[in-house]
Amino acid sequence: MVEPYVNIMLAIILAPLLPGVINRTKAIFAGRRGQPLLQVYFDLWKLMQKGAVYSRTTTWLFRAGPVIGLSAILAAILLVPLGAAESAISFKGDLILFAYLFGIMRFFTVLAALDTGSAFEGMGASREVTFAALAEPALLMGLAALARQTNYLSLSHMLTGVSPAMWGAASPVLALVAASLFVVFLAENARIPVDDPNTHLELTMIHEVMVLDHGGPDFAFIVYAASLKLWALGAVLIGIAVPIRSGRLWIDVPAAVAGMLLLAVLVGIIESSMARLKLLRVPQLLLGATAFSILALVLVLR
Amino acid sequence: MNNSVDTIMVFLVLTNLMLLGTSRLGTCIRVVAIQGIALGLLPLFLHRNWGEIHLWLLAGAIMGLKGGVFPWLLSRTLRESNDSREDEPFVGYGLSVVTGPLALATCFWVSSRLPLSPQIAPSLVVPVALFTIMVGLFLIVSRKKALTQVLGYLVLENGIYTFGVALAQKQPLLVEMGILLDVFAAVFVMGIIIFHINREFDHIDTDQLSSLRS
Numbered sequence: 001m002v003e004p005y006v007n008i009m010l011a012i013i014l015a016p017l018l019p020g021v022i023n024r025t026k027a028i029f030a031g032r033r034g035q036p037l038l039q040v041y042f043d044l045w046k047l048m049q050k051g052a053v054y055s056r057t058t059t060w061l062f063r064a065g066p067v068i069g070l071s072a073i074l075a076a077i078l079l080v081p082l083g084a085a086e087s088a089i090s091f092k093g094d095l096i097l098f099a100y101l102f103g104i105m106r107f108f109t110v111l112a113a114l115d116t117g118s119a120f121e122g123m124g125a126s127r128e129v130t131f132a133a134l135a136e137p138a139l140l141m142g143l144a145a146l147a148r149q150t151n152y153l154s155l156s157h158m159l160t161g162v163s164p165a166m167w168g169a170a171s172p173v174l175a176l177v178a179a180s181l182f183v184v185f186l187a188e189n190a191r192i193p194v195d196d197p198n199t200h201l202e203l204t205m206i207h208e209v210m211v212l213d214h215g216g217p218d219f220a221f222i223v224y225a226a227s228l229k230l231w232a233l234g235a236v237l238i239g240i241a242v243p244i245r246s247g248r249l250w251i252d253v254p255a256a257v258a259g260m261l262l263l264a265v266l267v268g269i270i271e272s273s274m275a276r277l278k279l280l281r282v283p284q285l286l287l288g289a290t291a292f293s294i295l296a297l298v299l300v301l302r
Numbered sequence: 303m304n305n306s307v308d309t310i311m312v313f314l315v316l317t318n319l320m321l322l323g324t325s326r327l328g329t330c331i332r333v334v335a336i337q338g339i340a341l342g343l344l345p346l347f348l349h350r351n352w353g354e355i356h357l358w359l360l361a362g363a364i365m366g367l368k369g370g371v372f373p374w375l376l377s378r379t380l381r382e383s384n385d386s387r388e389d390e391p392f393v394g395y396g397l398s399v400v401t402g403p404l405a406l407a408t409c410f411w412v413s414s415r416l417p418l419s420p421q422i423a424p425s426l427v428v429p430v431a432l433f434t435i436m437v438g439l440f441l442i443v444s445r446k447k448a449l450t451q452v453l454g455y456l457v458l459e460n461g462i463y464t465f466g467v468a469l470a471q472k473q474p475l476l477v478e479m480g481i482l483l484d485v486f487a488a489v490f491v492m493g494i495i496i497f498h499i500n501r502e503f504d505h506i507d508t509d510q511l512s513s514l515r516s
Contacts, residue, residue, distance in 0.1 A: 172309055172312040297405065298407055302410055
């Protein structure tokens with residue numbers, strides 16, 4: 001079986017390309033030339049060369065945060081299929097593990113942020129946790145609807161089981177789940193309607209403000225984990241939205257990768273064309289996504 | 303039944319949820335208009351008699367009235383009332399959006415217990431019609447602005463209409479046209495009433511109508 005290796009290698013190698021594509025799309029929309037597509041790789045290389053600075057007030061939690069975050073997201077990458085390429089590990093109910101690996105990553109990022117004792121980081125942590133608590137039901141309900149629709153309980157079988165025939169038979173359910181997961185994808189990855197990755201004002205940051213005090217290799221871990229997270233959730237979304245299952249690996253996998261790149265372009269277009277929502281509006285957006293998921297679940301349970 | 307009807311039904315549910323969640327009155331009017339147009343398409347896809355002229359007439363009349371005339375009347379009323387364009391609800395928007403799926407689940411449960419004909423039972427039409435009626439009632443009860451209450455009335459009527467189209471296979475054209483005329487008269491009268499409320503009180507907030515003018 002070569003599929004899982006292809007899947008994991010692609011994720012590990014191509015993940016930092018996604019933020020590059022998003023930035024390039026935003027640059028084109030703004031009429032700039034923009035940074036190179038491979039900028040994130042350069043950043044990672046540069047950060048790995050540096051040493052880390054630790055404050056005397058921090059404890060081991062601060063150093064553990066990035067490492068645990070990266071390992072949690074690598075474990076999630078093992079669970080998620082890419083297009084028709086099955087994941088390395090799959091067992092019944094692994095979708096719950098998948099959802100809560102993100103939970104572990106967030107928990108330790110938040111702990112590391114609180115460990116610094118900075119007021120801004122505490123504020124960012126509080127916002128991150130609030131929004132995550134609202135995004136979680138949307139993700140779990142959406143995956144539950146998908147599990148019921150495909151009759152599988154493992155993420156890999158579920159997502160590779162989505163086919164054009166299923167889109168013909170149950171298009172409302174799949175479209176609702178895809179829409180809901182797209183909102184979750186934007187919220188979890190700190191993208192624009194929820195959080196602005198480019199902002200430089202600590203008061204308005206959510207995710208970025210939590211990692212302000214990390215530097216050097218630690219920050220490289222965080223940046224790399226963020227791109228892997230983009231890739232993992234994107235792969236779930238693409239598994240539903242691009243159901244190309246010809247049975248030949250050399251068609252299906254490139255189609256899925258192309259889908260990922262298109263998704264990145266779409267995110268770039270959204271970031272160029274709309275402003276960040278008011279903090280009070282974000283829960284409404286996430287509740288809307290939850291409503292979509294519940295609706296899909298009601299439709300399949302009927 | 304068939305997939306296109308179910309798609310229209312899901313669209314109906316989504317517009318209902320959007321009505322529960324938006325605060326802008328202009329957006330609400332537009333959403334109700336889109337809902338009316340989707341409902342105009344419903345009899346065509348439900349009965350699938352593409353040659354029958356009366357279905358086309360009905361669809362045209364519904365789309366023209368619900369998608370064109372009502373929104374125009376209501377947005378003119380909104381423009382002429384110098385009120386703020388935001389609604390102030392008794393029940394908050396977040397809570398309203400959460401109420402929606404719960405109400406929908408209740409409607410599915412209720413319709414599963416109704417003695418429906420086996421032809422109509424598996425489709426989404428009956429539960430979604432009930433849900434639309436409930437959303438209409440909820441809008442009338444939980445919003446303060448007179449305009450939103452008119453919109454709630456329209457959504458309520460949309461629900462009853464969906465129910466009727468699904469259950470009565472051969473409804474006479476005359477009856478449906480009569481209902482449309484009634485609704486038209488009602489919206490017309492309500493538009494005039496809102497205009498008068500606005501001229502007397504300088505706002506269309508029904509919650510404050512009980513207090514005396516100074």
